[in-house]
Amino acid sequence: MTMPPENGPGFLKREAVPVLLFALLALVPFVAALGAESYLLSLVTRVMIFAIAALSLDLILGYGALVSFGHAAFLGLGGYAVGILSAHGQTDALVQLPVALAVSALFALITGALSLRTKGVYFIMITLAFGQMAFFLAVSLAAYGGDDGMTLPGRSKLFGMDLIKNDRAFYYAVLLALLGAYGLCRSIVVSRFGRVIRGARENPQRMAAIGFPLFRYQLVGYVIAGTLCGLAGFLLANQAEFVSPAYMTWQRSGELIVMVVLGGLGTLHGAIIGAAAFLLLEEWLSGFTEHWKMIFGPFLVLVVLFARGGLMGAIRRIGGGGGHG
């Protein structure tokens, strides 16, 4: 697979969609100020948080073909790190965030080391099992709300100050996190490491024969993805000011996969578009009817049957141009 040079004349053309996307996101607060500000801000903030989660999943699912069906566990781990630390009076993000990331990374390291020994369907199932384990662990935490979850005393502080208490400030903080996550993923994908991961997707035997220890590469990829999703969990807990086991149900893991595939696998910005499409569609359809899932379910089936490559694939087909590998 050949990649265009990173900073050639094709750069703007290749990055047109993401640049447009981030420009739009940066403008949202100004539009929101015209009316329904808090509703719009919180909706788009939520979209961006799930976009980070979807982005992290795209890294291993889209580029590594590792169908992880337990990715929502990391959302929960990041969220519970905030919840549990707040319950013990530790509300500073400078403590909460590193803990959230470390816990997610550790969980990814252990479960990834076990899961990556298996292939195909077995990998899907074992990641699902680990996701369920994390879910039941959260349910059993009676001291932290058990089934019902726990309400946070407020958003995290930074150096003891309420920097992200304001919705608009929080919005930009999340946008910054999304931009950082996107940049990180993009640079991983074009790096040598990213190419090995993609090589493993295309032809694992050949990659192994060339001499790459694929297990180690995939494990590192899995840990990066898990840690990044932990960041999304940290932000989600702050946005909702609430954490519960519902963060990590297997259905939520399924939804994350839906977002990635809806946007288009292995494109990164597709994951952002997919997350936005999923959540906005949910919001829009549920405005019509409480039975929005009866519309969304068949829509999903139709996308799988007829629209290969997801929404980004459709955009690419219409635009007629080449896309990202």
Next chain:
Amino acid sequence: MSMTLLYVQTLNGLQLGVLLFLIAAGLTLVFGVMDFINLAHGVQYMIGAYLAAMFTALTGNFFYGLALALPSALAFGLLLEFLIFRHLYDRDHLDQVLATFGIILFLNQAVKVIWGAAPLSVPIPEALSGSIRLMDGLLYPVYRLAIIGSGLAIAVLLGILVSRTRIGMLVRAGASNAPMVSALGVDIGKLFMVVFGFGAMLAGFAGAMVAPILSVEPGMGDNLLILTFVVIVIGGIGSVRGAFIAAILVGLVDTLGRVFGPQVLRALMDPSAASQAGRALAPMLTYILMAAILFFRPGGLFPAKK
């Protein structure tokens, strides 16, 4: 007292195991023969329960209800196969996960629209009500024994069907090498349909049987589905025998772990910590079991593919 509890819980575990087997048998074959990952298998179980509840209410008799629910569940499974699943067999696993996830969303909501969000209850049939005295101080509900009995009977029948008949032979051959079976002139599409319909009916039967003892509600199949996946992965995908052994194992581990896990821990640590840790560990036990088995035998206990 403690021995009685052990017996009762063992029977409960057996009942859960039998139930899991009924769902897992179809799933493992669909998985093994067609290499098709069907998340919507759990909703077949739910549909079976709803059909049984509806027909029982219509006819006023559970057995008539059951007799009507089975062919309906079969028909519904075949309809889904015809409309959607057969277009997914040659897709990759990710597409299959997505499409069947969409079907779950749709059907869970559809039963809510048709039968309401409130749980339905089905009365236990007169002939199977009450409890039976198995030994001194051990009373056990007849209906639960009936579930165990019918489940075991189906397991035996299925075992004979798979190992002694021509169609069973084709199914086994399909599980170990489907393209070869197709190359030898067997209509693999028809074989898939038979296997799929039969699996859907078995899951529907499981749902119908538990309708009188569990509440029939939307999403009732979702969590059981995950346990069923654990079962077929432990048993080895495509193996009915493996599914049976794994189902009983998971049923017993899950049930006994929840009851006795905290008690065992209490001997090791102080009571409050033990009950806390026990509550956390017990539901995780089956998943730990699965991870351990996959660690040592990545293909499950009885892999169908060599």
